[in-house]
Structures are given as structure tokens and as C-alpha cells.
Amino acid sequence: MFALWGTSFATASEQPQKSAKRTDSSRGEFSGSFQVPRGDLAKAEALANQLAALSPRVDRNEAKLLADCAYATVSQLRRQYGMFGTPIFNNFLIYHGLKKRGYCYQWSEDLMIALDALRLSSLDLRWGESNPGNWRENNCLVVTAKEQPFRSGIMLDCWRHLGQLYFGPVASSWEPYVENSAFARDVRHIAAARNVSEHNHRVAFHSRTDASGKTRD
Template sequence: MADLRTGTAMVVSLLIKPARVLAVIALFLLAACGAPRPDPPVSDQREIAAIAEGILALGPGIDPEEAEAAARIALLYPRQLAREWNVTDSALVHNTKVNLGLRPRGLCFQWADDLETRLRQEGFETIEMHRAIANHDVSYRIEHSTVIVSAPGGTISEGMVLDPWRYGGLLFWDETLDDERYRWVERSEVFAWKRARGLPEVETGS
């Protein structure tokens, strides 16, 4: 009889919290199919130099010292956030943990918010920062947010993607038009698109 009562209690508990059960199942499924985090670069300094060179190539007038500082922050600061947020899985698995309350932060727009804030603390005068969103109009894909840098007056299409979410704190960077995974749109344009459809003007990357 005790075993029967215990089994009944377990069934009732599962029925009371179906959403949490489904979320846990999704977590295990994502763990099986999520893209693995790549190994860190062999030489951080070489990586910083390469990012800085890419920033300098975005247009004339960019200060080499600002390019180097932006590159260093973009590469190293997300790693600090990954430690603080205890990121140990692929991006989608970590998202699930955040949504379950198992991790404090780590959704794509949170990575972008914190990286943008840190970069703006430098007061760059020759590097312009943008916020961009992808997949806002694709129902079967998760909306994604990132930081893009450009030369002053440049557009996001003329800039460089700095995406710390994609590999869980290990920076993805490339020219915007060379990013094969995402089609980036200026955040203000996405918000205007949402406003015209009566949708909240917020980033919803999960």
C-alpha cells in the first residue's frame, strides 16, 4: 500500500507541473543535439590581433588602439561572463537552463547587452556600435541578437559581428555579410516591424 501511495504521489506531481517536465525533457534532447563548444584559440594574442585587423579593415579613420581594445574586450570579456554564469554546455542547452532557473543569465540578448555595455565603457570615438537581430520574421527559428561594430557612419552590412552567445562565451566574429548562419537586421528596424504588427518591442531570443 505504501508503494501504491508513493507511485500515486509521483504521478500527481508530474501532472501538476507538466511544463517543467517538458522543459527537462527538452534539456536532455538539446544536450544530445546541441553544437559542441569549440576549443579556445591556441593564442589569444594572435586572435586579438586578427580581430583588430578585421575592425581596422571596416573603414578608414579607425584608431588602431581602439581596434585593439575592442578586439581584446570582445574576445576576453565573454569568457569572464561564461565563468560568472557557469556556462558548461552548448548555447541552446544553456538557454534551457536559464529558462528553468538553473543559471542566472546567458540568453543571446543578455550576452549582447553585457558586451555592448562593456564596449561602450571605453568611450570609443572611431568605432560605432550597433545592435542587430536575426530570425525575427522566421517562425520556426529562435530570434537571435548580437553586437555589430563598424566604422563611424557605417551600416551593419558594413560591419563585423561580435557574437559571444553562439559558442557559449567563445567569441564568433566575422564580417556581417560573411556570416552564413544569420541574416542580420538593425534592431531599430526589427522593433519597427514588431510595432507595425502590435507586437512588443523587445528582444525575445530564448
């Protein structure tokens, strides 16, 4: 029965739509296109608008590229993770070994790795966390204009909304988020080594693992 929970079917609104692509091999930039679900096209455009508004120096094409990649990636992860019920219930399934991934930090890890591959020059990706070190901890990504303060950015949160991407000013969040640049470096180091953690961690429904394999809860 549990195997059925890992299976998902694309609805009409989730059917992929082609998006823009950018190629510049001389700058080492990402080359490819993203399949944004039809139902997310307007949301992706709204996210791109918010990102472009962060600073006059933000490249509008990069803002759109990041937004399209984020929605395409989250759609793919939603199917891979097989989200079911509530976020806490999914943590319960992972904790008991019935699912492999889907903790909040894993959503943020996988999304960060996908967005990092874009090699954007006018936007920075930062790791945000609220209530660090206790059972209420949540992790997200925060996108800022290049070299601008963390609190000026736009948060990207997937876990709390069961795999539906939420975005908005991090400064307006009902929970205070702080930056954890050390953990962001850990994620990038693991990704560069092609060794992203896939194992489960026996903690109370919510944990995070750093590059050394030590569990933080």
C-alpha cells in the first residue's frame, strides 16, 4: 500500500510547458530548457518579477531563468518524493523508512543544487533556517540580488506547502529566518563530490545532516 504513495500522476495543470533557455559556453553558463507545469506558469512569472525587482542590477533574463528552473525542479521533486497527506506525516514516513526523501532540508538541498547549476551572475542563493536546532526548525532558500543583505531576499519554501513552491520576502515571514552560510557550503561541497546524502536519519521526524555525516536536530 505504501508503494502507491510514491506514485504520482500529472494533472492537466501539471503538464509540462517549454520555457526559455540560455546558452553561453564562454561564460560557463547553463544551457537547457525547463518544463514548467502549465498551472505554474503565472506563478513562475510572478516570482521572476519579484526577483527582477530586488535591484536594478538584477538581469531580467536570469530572474526568469531561476523562476522557471525552480518551478520545474519542484514539480519533478514532488513526483520523486511522492508527497502525501501533510508535511509532518511525510516526515513520519521517512523516519520509519517508508520513504527516502522529503524532509524540509532535503527539498532545499535539491533545489539549491539545481539552481546553482544555472551559474547566475546577478543573483545569490543563500540558505535560510528558522528555529534552528529544535523540532520546529524549517529550512528554505533565500534569493538576493548579488552581494545584498540576506533579509532583503525572496524565500523559496517547498516543505511547508507539501511540495508547492511558496515565495515571498523573507523579512515578511511569520517566522524569523537567519542565514546559515556554513551549511550552504556543505551542500555545495557534497554536490560537487557527487555524493548527496540519500540515507535516512533516525531523529524525531525532522533532521539535517552536514557534510561530515553528523546529524543535527
